Each structure stands twice: as structure tokens, then as C-alpha cells.
Amino acid sequence: MERRAADLRSYLAALENEGLFRWLGKEVDKDWEIGSITRLVFSGVSEQSRYGIGFSRIRGYAGMRVVAGVVGGSKRILSRVLGVEPDTHQIHARWSQAQTGPVQPTRVSKGPCKENIIKGSDVDLHKLPIPIWLPGKDAGPYLTPLWITQDPNGQARNVGMYRAQLKGRDKLGIQWGRPDYQHAAMHLRAWEKAAKPMPAALVMGCEPSIYLAGVAKVPYGVDEIAVAGNINGAPIEMTQCETSDLEVPASSEIVIEGEFIPGATEPEGPFGEFTGYMTSSPRGEPVFRVTCVTCRNEPILQGMLSQMPPSESSVCRQVMGEGAVWHHLTQELKMPGIIDVHLPESGGAAAILWISAKKPHRSFPLQLAMAVWSKFGFYHYKWIVVTDEDVNIRDAFAREWILAFRVRPEKDVHVMPEVAAMTLDPSATLDPDLPSRDRTSGKLFIDATKKYDGFPEIALPSAKYLEQAAAAWDSYGLGRLEADWKKALV
Numbered sequence: 275m276e277r278r279a280a281d282l283r284s285y286l287a288a289l290e291n292e293g294l295f296r297w298l299g300k301e302v303d304k305d306w307e308i309g310s311i312t313r314l315v316f317s318g319v320s321e322q323s324r325y326g327i328g329f330s331r332i333r334g335y336a337g338m339r340v341v342a343g344v345v346g347g348s349k350r351i352l353s354r355v356l357g358v359e360p361d362t363h364q365i366h367a368r369w370s371q372a373q374t375g376p377v378q379p380t381r382v383s384k385g386p387c388k389e390n391i392i393k394g395s396d397v398d399l400h401k402l403p404i405p406i407w408l409p410g411k412d413a414g415p416y417l418t419p420l421w422i423t424q425d426p427n428g429q430a431r432n433v434g435m436y437r438a439q440l441k442g443r444d445k446l447g448i449q450w451g452r453p454d455y456q457h458a459a460m461h462l463r464a465w466e467k468a469a470k471p472m473p474a475a476l477v478m479g480c481e482p483s484i485y486l487a488g489v490a491k492v493p494y495g496v497d498e499i500a501v502a503g504n505i506n507g508a509p510i511e512m513t514q515c516e517t518s519d520l521e522v523p524a525s526s527e528i529v530i531e532g533e534f535i536p537g538a539t540e541p542e543g544p545f546g547e548f549t550g551y552m553t554s555s556p557r558g559e560p561v562f563r564v565t566c567v568t569c570r571n572e573p574i575l576q577g578m579l580s581q582m583p584p585s586e587s588s589v590c591r592q593v594m595g596e597g598a599v600w601h602h603l604t605q606e607l608k609m610p611g612i613i614d615v616h617l618p619e620s621g622g623a624a625a626i627l628w629i630s631a632k633k634p635h636r637s638f639p640l641q642l643a644m645a646v647w648s649k650f651g652f653y654h655y656k657w658i659v660v661t662d663e664d665v666n667i668r669d670a671f672a673r674e675w676i677l678a679f680r681v682r683p684e685k686d687v688h689v690m691p692e693v694a695a696m697t698l699d700p701s702a703t704l705d706p707d708l709p710s711r712d713r714t715s716g717k718l719f720i721d722a723t724k725k726y727d728g729f730p731e732i733a734l735p736s737a738k739y740l741e742q743a744a745a746a747w748d749s750y751g752l753g754r755l756e757a758d759w760k761k762a763l764v
Contacts, residue, residue, distance in 0.1 A: 281525035306409035346589035369597030377503030385524025419476040433498035473518035479527025490594035546581035592623035
């Protein structure tokens with residue numbers, strides 16, 4: 275298996291060589307320009323043409339850089355991390371293989387992340403160019419790092435991406451939602467039960483495979499670092515923290531070490547989240563005290579744009595979430611006839627799930643929905659829609675057409691009331707002060723399949739005639755075809 279990236283820097287060089295990354299040489303202000311420019315890249319550049327962006331001159335932070343969009347800037351960039359073509363089925367198959375063939379990390383005594391070591395009273399997070407991603411709306415600068423935690427027994431390492439609010443020279447806030455769903459929150463609950471501070475480390479700027487594994491949802495106890503090793507084609511090199519027994523990727527650009535104090539909470543937010551809304555926790559979230567910062571020379575602070583879709587967060591959630599559902603249905607359950615699964619970015623790639631399948635019997639669509647909810651819980655996939663194998667569920671027009679003409683609302687729409695809600699769904703409560711982890715909401719299943727034999731055929735010319743006409747199109751003198759006519763067909 276070919277190794278794809280030894281560290282962030284070699285990866286950025288490869289992306290730049292392929293036209294998938296650009297450095298901005300103009301000096302920028304971290305408190306408004308980085309967030310605004312990155313948003314315009316996602317909102318003003320088509321997904322097919324989108325690129326990751328780097329800021330090499332940040333006012334007041336000489337020798338430091340910030341990058342964003344370099345993992346989930348587009349499906350093309352993300353597939354580059356996986357080492358496959360940007361084809362849905364290739365991506366699903368590669369992610370499925372990564373989960374079933376983990377490559378255990380190796381330990382090294384030191385690494386590039388130890389080029390600079392800052393401890394104790396010398397720690398000052400204000401010296402890092404931490405952006406304000408939503409100027410005028412976020413509570414202040416935020417990191418979007420990977421957090422590394424373990425349970426009190428030193429087992430079940432977790433790597434997950436959770437936002438980190440800058441609250442002081444050595445203090446960060448975190449928001450990670452339900453303690454029965456987010457694995458790091460499970461760890462904190464176990465440490466608090468033992469009445470001990472929980473050590474943690476957050477990292478920015480490491481092998482991109484670790485970012486993919488960290489934002490994906492893998493079962494509790496599965497080591498994301500080992501999954502990343504499979505994606506990367508080689509074991510990830512890890513080195514021990516300076517102030518705890520935790521291990522971090524040796525190639526990391528920036529590592530922030532510290533601990534969570536049992537029971538200590540503070541109000542957190544607001545911050546723009548993947549749902550497209552501002553969220554906050556006025557009743558308090560855990561507080562992280564920093565004990566040490568290590569970094570490379572001229573470090574690169576890697577961020578991940580979340581907020582309103584489309585975003586880097588929604589691209590990652592879409593591709594990795596689809597791959598997880600595909601793996602569960604086709605590999606773990608071996609359910610027949612699955613054609614495609616799709617998480618539209620408009621739902622943050624978390625709220626709406628479409629499945630197309632060849633239906634072997636009448637109850638199969640509901641069976642698919644229950645298989646997904648039973649595996650992934652009720653926190654995601656607020657809507658699940660199952661339709662037939664002849665529908666291109668990746669085309670928005672096709673999805674709306676199917677809802678119009680293959681659904682009888684009184685029979686095919688099923689509501690499951692008062693189950694656990696998506697933690698950041700603002701519609702899930704009438705009480706805005708209710709903690710997100712306590713919110714409930716209904717779930718909706720729609721059977722959008724044909725209900726009887728002899729359902730009318732689709733009113734389009736047969737594919738072979740459309741293909742012949744398209745091949746001869748230039749000879750007709752009608753100008754170019756501006757839309758992808760193949761979207762009408764599966």
C-alpha cells in the first residue's frame with residue numbers, strides 16, 4: 275500500500291501541485307479576513323473547482339500560517355486523501371476497507387511537533403493566530419482541532435473534532451454534546467466518576483488521514499489512529515506528550531496539552547455550527563486548562579470550516595457518513611439490493627438520509643431505516659427516505675419529483691415521536707435554554723418506493739436514443755448543452 279502523506283507540509287505541496295490548494299500572499303487580519311475569505315471560497319466557487327486555501331502573512335503573527343479546506347474542501351480533495359478517484363462507490367469501498375483493516379501506530383521518542391516546547395507560565399494561547407470564523411457573530415476566536423482522550427484505564431483512545439473556544443492565555447472551552455454519544459464525553463464522565471482530572475491533547479496540522487478518521491463516526495473503542503494508518507498506507511508515528519501519558523501524532527504542527535477539571539463548567543459560545551445556525555451552551559460546558567504547547571518551527575494552524583453548508587465540515591460528514599451507512603448495510607448486515615446512500619449537504623450531511631435500493635419485499639424500506647437508526651442512534655438522520663433503484667438520489671430535482679409522485683402521505687409517511695434529537699438542531703426544543711443534550715424530537719421515515727407492479731414507466735426517451743442524440747449534438751447547430759442530461763437517468 276503506497277504511503278500518501280508523511281505530514282501536512284508534504285500533503286499541501288502535493289495538493290498545490292495538482293491545483294487543489296492555493297497560498298494567499300496578501301497580509302490578512304485573522305479576526306475577520308480569514309473567516310470571510312474562506313467562506314467566499316465555499317459559497318462562491320463551485321464544488322468541482324474548489325481548492326484549499328492557506329494564509330501565509332497574518333498581521334501580528336510573523337512566521338505563523340493558517341490553512342483551511344485542505345481535507346474536505348471538495349469531494350475531489352477528500353478522495354485524494356483516500357487515494358481513490360472522486361467516485362462515490364470507490365470512496366465507500368475504500369472507507370469500508372479502512373475500517374476493517376486497521377494499521378496500528380508506532381511510537382517514536384520525538385518528532386517535528388517537539389521543535390518548540392512551551393510549558394507552565396510561558397503558555398499563552400493568544401500568541402497563536404486563532405481565527406474568528408464568523409466575524410461579528412462568534413463569541414471570539416475558535417480552534418477546530420482534533421482532541422485525543424482515553425478512558426481512566428488508558429484504553430479506548432478517541433480522536434474527535436470538537437470546537438475549542440479561546441477563553442484565556444491557558445484556558446479553552448469545549449462543546450461536545452450528548453455524553454452518551456460523543457466518545458470523548460464518555461471518557462470525561464468516567465474520569466469524573468473517578469474524581470480525577472482528565473488529561474487531553476488537541477492537535478492541529480497532522481497527516482490528513484487522521485482528520486478523516488477523527489471526523490468520521492467509528493464504534494467506541496476503535497482507534498481512529500489505526501484507521502488513519504490504513505488510509506495513509508503506513509503506521510502513524512506517535513510520540514508521548516510532555517505533561518501526560520497520552521500520545522500525539524509526531525508530525526503535528528501544533529499540540530496543546532492539558533486537563534479537564536472534574537465538574538468545572540462555564541458558558542460556551544455562540545459559535546456557528548454545521549447546521550447553519552449559531553449555537554451556545556449558556557448552562558455551561560467543560561473547561562480545559564492548558565499545561566503545555568509544543569509546535570514546529572513556523573507552525574501551520576489547520577482549521578476546518580463548519581457553519582452554514584456547504585462547508586468543509588459538511589463535505590467530510592457527507593462522504594464519511596455515507597461510507598459508514600454503506601458499510602453497515604452492505605458489509606455488516608449484507609442487505610441485498612442497495613444502490614446508493616446520500617446525505618445532502620443542505621441538511622449538514624447529518625439530518626436527511628436518502629437510500630436507493632431494489633426492493634425485494636414490501637417491508638424492506640422500513641427495514642432499511644430501522645437498520646440505520648439501530649446502528650447510529652437517533653441523534654442523526656432526522657429524515658430517512660427510501661426509494662427505488664431507478665432514482666438518482668444525488669440529484670435534487672429527482673428527489674423532489676419522487677416525493678411528489680411516489681408517496682401517499684397518509685400511508686407512506688411515518689413519524690416516530692419524542693426520541694433523542696440532533697444535539698444542535700434548533701427546532702428540537704421550545705426552550706432555548708434547555709441544554710442540547712436534553713432535547714428530543716421526532717424522526718420521519720418516508721417510503722418513496724413504487725407500491726405495485728405495473729407502476730407507469732418514466733416519461734423519457736429510452737437511454738440509447740438520448741445517447742445517440744447527445745453524440746450528434748454538435749451537428750444540430752443548437753449550441754452547447756448546459757445541463758447534465760444524464761442526471762435524469764440512473
